[in-house]
Amino acid sequence: MKVLTPENQRPIGEQSEHGGFSPAEMLVPVVIS
Amino acid sequence: MTSQVQELLDGVEAGRWILPSAEVPNTVSLARAISGICGGRYDWNDPVADELRSLIGEPKHLVFVIADGFGMNFVNTLPEDSFSRQNLAVENRAVFPPITGANLFALSRGEWAGQHEVIGWYIHLKELGERATLFPWIRTRDGKNLSELGLTPEIVYPDDPLVSQYDRHAMSLIPNELVSSNPTRALHGSTATGYSDLSDASTQVVGHVAEHAKTYSHLYWKNIDQAAHQFGSESTETAQQISTLESELLKLRSELPADVRIVVTGDHGQSDIPDDLKFAIPVDDELKKYFEATPSGDNRTQIFRVSKKNRSKFVEVFQSRFSEHFFLFSSEEITALELLGPDGINQLTAGRLGDFMAIAKGELS
Numbered sequence: 001m002k003v004l005t006p007e008n009q010r011p012i013g014e015q016s017e018h019g020g021f022s023p024a025e026m027l028v029p030v031v032i033s
Numbered sequence: 034m035t036s037q038v039q040e041l042l043d044g045v046e047a048g049r050w051i052l053p054s055a056e057v058p059n060t061v062s063l064a065r066a067i068s069g070i071c072g073g074r075y076d077w078n079d080p081v082a083d084e085l086r087s088l089i090g091e092p093k094h095l096v097f098v099i100a101d102g103f104g105m106n107f108v109n110t111l112p113e114d115s116f117s118r119q120n121l122a123v124e125n126r127a128v129f130p131p132i133t134g135a136n137l138f139a140l141s142r143g144e145w146a147g148q149h150e151v152i153g154w155y156i157h158l159k160e161l162g163e164r165a166t167l168f169p170w171i172r173t174r175d176g177k178n179l180s181e182l183g184l185t186p187e188i189v190y191p192d193d194p195l196v197s198q199y200d201r202h203a204m205s206l207i208p209n210e211l212v213s214s215n216p217t218r219a220l221h222g223s224t225a226t227g228y229s230d231l232s233d234a235s236t237q238v239v240g241h242v243a244e245h246a247k248t249y250s251h252l253y254w255k256n257i258d259q260a261a262h263q264f265g266s267e268s269t270e271t272a273q274q275i276s277t278l279e280s281e282l283l284k285l286r287s288e289l290p291a292d293v294r295i296v297v298t299g300d301h302g303q304s305d306i307p308d309d310l311k312f313a314i315p316v317d318d319e320l321k322k323y324f325e326a327t328p329s330g331d332n333r334t335q336i337f338r339v340s341k342k343n344r345s346k347f348v349e350v351f352q353s354r355f356s357e358h359f360f361l362f363s364s365e366e367i368t369a370l371e372l373l374g375p376d377g378i379n380q381l382t383a384g385r386l387g388d389f390m391a392i393a394k395g396e397l398s
Contacts, residue, residue, distance in 0.1 A: 015265035016303040018102070018131050019333030021041075021050035022395040024266075024302045025131040027105035030063060031297035032089055032122040033286055 037360050038370065050395070053129040053145070055375045058085060060128050060136055063298060064143040064195065067097055071249045072200030074143065088122050092294035093201075094242045096250045096285070099140065100278055101133055102258025104302020106266065107275055116282045117297065127301045129372050130334040130392075133258065134167065134216075136300035141194045141220045145374020149192065150382045152373065153330035157338065159384050160184060164329050170215050173327070180215070190219035191381070197222045201247035206234045208255060221251070228252075231281045239288050254278065258303070266303040304395060312358070323347040330390065335359075338387040351391070359391040 018025040044050040053059065058081055065082035069075035070091055075082075089095070104127075111118050128139040128146050130153070138144075138151040146152050155173055158165050161182065164173040167189065171178060179189070196203050205221035212227035228234035231254060238250045256274040264270040286295060314320055314328075323343040330336035339347045351361050362370070364386050368378050378386065 014262045014306070014332075015268070016261045016305045017332050018104075018301045018303050019331045020131070020304065020393040020395045021044075021052065021129075022304055023048075023051050024104060024106040024304045025333075025395075026051040026053075026127050026129070027302060028060065028103065028125050028127050028299040029105055029108045029117060029121055029297065030058065030085070030088075030123045030125050031117050031120045031282075031295075033116070033120040033282075033295045033297075 035366070037356075037362065038366065041360060041370075044394075051126060052370070053126055053372060053374065055079070055081065055145075057081065057126060058123040059126045060139050060298070060300075061143060061145055061374070063125060063296075064140045067095065067249075067296070068143055068195040068199075070095060071196075071203070073195050073198040077143070085123070089294055089296060092292060093247045094250070094290075094293040095248070096238055096242075096252070096289070096293060096295045098252045098254065098282070098295065098297040099137070100257055100297065100299050101253070101255040102261050102301065102303055103275070103278065103297075103299030106302045107257065107271075107299075110272075111275070111279065116279050116286070120297075125298060127299075128374070130331060131301035132331050132334070133300050137220055137253075138190070140298075140300070141196070142192055143195050144192070145376055147368075147373030147378040147382050148376055149190075150379070150385060151190070152382060152385055153334065153336060155329040155331070156385050157326055157329045157336070157387060158184070158189065160188060162326075164327050165189075168214070168216050186215040186219040190216070194220060194222050196224050196249065196251070199249050201249050202241070202245040203249040203251070204237070204241050205251040205253070206237055207253050211255075224251070231256075231277060232284075235281055235285045235288070238285060242289060242293055257299075261303045265305050267305065310358070312355070320347065320350060323350075326387075329385070329387070333393040335391040336385075336387045337389040337391065339389060344388065347389070351389075355391065357394075359393055361389055361391050363389055 062081035066086035128135050134151040135146045138149040142149045155164050166173045203224040205224040206228045207225050209227040217225050241250050260271040260274045323339050325338040328335050
């Protein structure tokens with residue numbers, strides 16, 4: 001996984017991110033009970 | 034078609050990437066379905082919203098939980114007899130970019146990012162002529178409060194939340210530290226109220242349902258996203274937050290009458306980022322000479338404003354360094370690919386979009 005970080009942006013040391021096209025980022029559940 | 038667009042579409046075909054779509058279950062349609070159920074606006078021609086509305090039913094009491102960062106990547110790790118797995122109705126596609134702002138505003142407005150204008154953590158505001166960090170409500174450069182610079186939520190987020198038109202008593206439970214913020218006001222209008230922890234929020238939901246004949250109770254919880262950012266999506270800390278959500282949902286279900294409908298979703302999932310795959314554009318970088326303003330957007334979806342005379346050179350340099358790891362789409366390509374939704378890009382969004390968006394390709398399969 002990759003992240004592009006210009007200066008003065010969110011901490012580059014974060015372990016996980018989101019904002020791309022991967023299924024892990026794009027798919028969310030709808031739970032109905 | 035450019036080679037990049039072809040590469041993206043090939044990756045979609047192969048299942049490596051997923052694009053936003055109004056034709057399959059999605060976050061915008063879920064917002065519209067809930068609005069219709071709660072007696073609010075429902076004038077879209079959206080068959081997917083009709084299907085989601087049918088799945089939810091027409092309950093007098095609707096509890097809508099958004100767990101920040103709770104993507105299918107986490108749901109798939111839960112035991113089959115967990116609350117979320119047992120009651121999983123459908124998988125939704127998030128609004129692109131799959132970030133909190135774009136998806137919370139999609140859920141608040143029932144509109145795609147191209148219409149609701151919140152396309153990044155950092156947004157270039159024409160009123161400022163530079164970048165703002167909207168959730169903390171500051172000018173990014175110096176941390177100055179946007180209100181002190183003359184901005185209001187109505188200027189930055191001009192539309193009204195769907196909840197303002199609901200025909201039932203509405204309460205939006207927001208963590209105490211966020212409840213008074215301007216973005217919260219824009220998302221939830223006058224319905225926002227604070228809570229200390231998930232147990233406190235559940236107690237308030239149960240009381241709200243008992244007190245009124247028809248209710249909409251919304252609960253926003255941010256801990257899974259926070260833990261995943263800090264510790265990684267496979268960390269014990271993140272697993273603990275998912276476990277807390279699961280146990281509180283079970284408890285809430287047991288304390289609410291059976292005819293109360295609970296709907297749970299996430300705003301996006303997560304991807305872990307190894308340190309050797311993080312890239313920086315330092316202050317003295319060659320690319321900076323092409324920028325008309327500091328890049329905005331988010332870490333995996335960077336937005337660049339580049340003067341017209343420098344665009345071809347910028348593309349050449351960027352591609353030579355980053356094409357293995359990032360797409361670089363022009364604003365015209367973003368529009369043509371409908372990445373910000375099928376309804377085009379309104380004028381305010383176009384101003385915030387700038388000239389190019391670099392989108393991380395993610396793991397190589």
